[in-house]
Amino acid sequence: MLLCPVIRKLQHRRVVLASSSPRRQEILSNAGLRFEVVPSRFKEKLHKASFATPQAYAVETAKQKALEVAGRMHQKDLRAPDVVIGADTIVAVGGLILEKPVDKQDAYRMLSRLSGTEHSVFTGVAVVHCCTKDGQLDTRVSEFYEETTVKFSELSEELLWEYIDSGEPMDKAGGYGIQALGGMLVEYVRGDFLNVVGFPLNRFCKELARLYHAPRAPGAPPRIHYDSIPAVDTFEDLNDAEGGVSDQAPANGGLEAGGAQPRAPHTRDAPDLNGVRDSQPPLPAGLLGLMDGFKASKVLLTACKLNVFDVLKDRGPLTAADVAREIGASVDGTERLLDVCADLGLLQKADGGYSNTETASLHLVSDAEQSLHGLAAYLDGPVWGAFTHLGRAVREGATWIPEPLPQAPHKQSTEATLQFMRASHGLSKLTAHHVATAFDLSPFTSACHLEGCTGALAHKLVQEYPRLQVTVFDLPEVIELAGGFQAGAGPSERVHFVPGDPSSGRLPPADLYVLCSLAHDGPDHRLHGLLRRVSRSCRAGAGLLLAELAPAEEEEEAGGAARRSPGLRILGAGRPPRGPGQYRRLLQGLGFQDVQATRAGDLLHVVLGTRAPP
Numbered sequence: 001m002l003l004c005p006v007i008r009k010l011q012h013r014r015v016v017l018a019s020s021s022p023r024r025q026e027i028l029s030n031a032g033l034r035f036e037v038v039p040s041r042f043k044e045k046l047h048k049a050s051f052a053t054p055q056a057y058a059v060e061t062a063k064q065k066a067l068e069v070a071g072r073m074h075q076k077d078l079r080a081p082d083v084v085i086g087a088d089t090i091v092a093v094g095g096l097i098l099e100k101p102v103d104k105q106d107a108y109r110m111l112s113r114l115s116g117t118e119h120s121v122f123t124g125v126a127v128v129h130c131c132t133k134d135g136q137l138d139t140r141v142s143e144f145y146e147e148t149t150v151k152f153s154e155l156s157e158e159l160l161w162e163y164i165d166s167g168e169p170m171d172k173a174g175g176y177g178i179q180a181l182g183g184m185l186v187e188y189v190r191g192d193f194l195n196v197v198g199f200p201l202n203r204f205c206k207e208l209a210r211l212y213h214a215p216r217a218p219g220a221p222p223r224i225h226y227d228s229i230p231a232v233d234t235f236e237d238l239n240d241a242e243g244g245v246s247d248q249a250p251a252n253g254g255l256e257a258g259g260a261q262p263r264a265p266h267t268r269d270a271p272d273l274n275g276v277r278d279s280q281p282p283l284p285a286g287l288l289g290l291m292d293g294f295k296a297s298k299v300l301l302t303a304c305k306l307n308v309f310d311v312l313k314d315r316g317p318l319t320a321a322d323v324a325r326e327i328g329a330s331v332d333g334t335e336r337l338l339d340v341c342a343d344l345g346l347l348q349k350a351d352g353g354y355s356n357t358e359t360a361s362l363h364l365v366s367d368a369e370q371s372l373h374g375l376a377a378y379l380d381g382p383v384w385g386a387f388t389h390l391g392r393a394v395r396e397g398a399t400w401i402p403e404p405l406p407q408a409p410h411k412q413s414t415e416a417t418l419q420f421m422r423a424s425h426g427l428s429k430l431t432a433h434h435v436a437t438a439f440d441l442s443p444f445t446s447a448c449h450l451e452g453c454t455g456a457l458a459h460k461l462v463q464e465y466p467r468l469q470v471t472v473f474d475l476p477e478v479i480e481l482a483g484g485f486q487a488g489a490g491p492s493e494r495v496h497f498v499p500g501d502p503s504s505g506r507l508p509p510a511d512l513y514v515l516c517s518l519a520h521d522g523p524d525h526r527l528h529g530l531l532r533r534v535s536r537s538c539r540a541g542a543g544l545l546l547a548e549l550a551p552a553e554e555e556e557e558a559g560g561a562a563r564r565s566p567g568l569r570i571l572g573a574g575r576p577p578r579g580p581g582q583y584r585r586l587l588q589g590l591g592f593q594d595v596q597a598t599r600a601g602d603l604l605h606v607v608l609g610t611r612a613p614p
């Protein structure tokens, strides 16, 4: 089921989540939705007895939360957001509605009521579409709820109080958090787990699909549909052409919201006049998106360069003026940059303050364990420069990125080599676990990572395989600088750094050769040269492990068209990614047998082959 395309339909709208719940924020941002957070001030005090069912109460509360935010934002800005999402989670047991406990005794009452029994968790959701007519707010509300059944074990007094004393129950409906310590109380769950945590993501996506893409009766005239979202028949059938150029017109000939398209959320499409609209070619939104996609990249790279994410690290929301002061930039310019970052889902904006999203904390803060800050600097530097002069490279037949950076050290300053190594280090740390565990490598006792750079993968390999010794083989200039990188949990006596030239000269002996240089995916002839050298130097029975960046699976299945990720399609050297069949043929042609290929971490192809006897 394709969830992402549905979420993407909200991409070019101003979406607000009317909730302070960190769980809801996390669920929706993990799903790729970009939104602002404006917690609702609606007091959850509706008269429960006046509702026919607990779920009706949850839905109405969700609706009131969302409407309060829409109204407040409209009043304040004289312009409401396009969509406001509200939600309310309750626990229902034996006709009782349990919300968040007011104190420990209340939590105790709730949890003892739930002990040993089955109960229902309902989350009501309201999606409020706003538009402004003559200065007045006009809203259309879609609402729904989801039910999940949860069964608790019998809870002893001791366990119950220990749990209450942990503090976890206090901000959660029913007094427990299934996603954390509360999970230990649960015997089974029937239904959507995320619904219990606060937001029924699957149902929400289905509702979005239904809202925006309700099927048209056969033969019926094209509908006047709400703003610019095209109709497709079912949720499952959604075929999102947004990120790329497709020769096929969208099923409805509709108008997709593209990156370069000005947002016009409050306009309704004009009705078809004598079928004229149907005969028009679709607007090339995917094409427009491709044309100006570089702007989003540059915003991200610039925010990294100005250390915006470092400034926001581990701090509460900061205003644009605070950030501007710390990065030494203008307040206006900083505010614009922060707003676009929020739009891109890199920052969260609430009540005029900005904070890092989880993705930014994990990958854009420079000293994060899985930081890609170095990669951003490398892309913003030499790679950006090379792509600026792409026309020249094409005319001259040169590779699209200056021929692998450290492989031409005589042309590189130490700083340039370090810049490349930082990029490579970040990518290696991010992917090392997936590469190391894609196949069982325990039969090997010695490995040599060619172009092993800072040793990040080597450290992961020795961590995974206690018998393995790994040689990191790279240019002397690289090996000399590798000591400055923190490659693993600690120095390992089973990782050895050996200087040399992987593309000429003798390779160190090993049972397993590893080739995984993700930061510079060189041209084919370079890879083929390295593979030939491995094939010539290794003994029969030795292994070869190869890892490369790959497009997302669904794109590959669609014939390798890689519609949504041009960056991955035109890897470093400007060639389309290889599929598993191509790896097999390539390695078999070089004397390897038993070639297996697998995907790892959604981003890599990992291939393992064995050297056949000559």
Ligand SMILES: Cc1cn([C@H]2C[C@H](O)[C@@H](COP(=O)(O)OP(=O)(O)OP(=O)(O)O)O2)c(=O)[nH]c1=O
Binding pocket: 018, 019, 020, 021, 022, 023, 024, 039, 040, 044, 065, 087, 088, 089, 090, 091, 100, 121, 171, 172, 173, 174, 176, 177, 178, 179, 182, 196, 197, 198
């Ligand atoms: C049952 C359960 C609830 N919850 C949470 C989800 C909701 O955040 C909270 C229920 O209270 P809600 O009133 O639904 O949400 P909230 O007050 O946290 O946020 P807002 O006012 O902005 O809507 O309980 C869990 O995190 N885990 C669980 O297992």
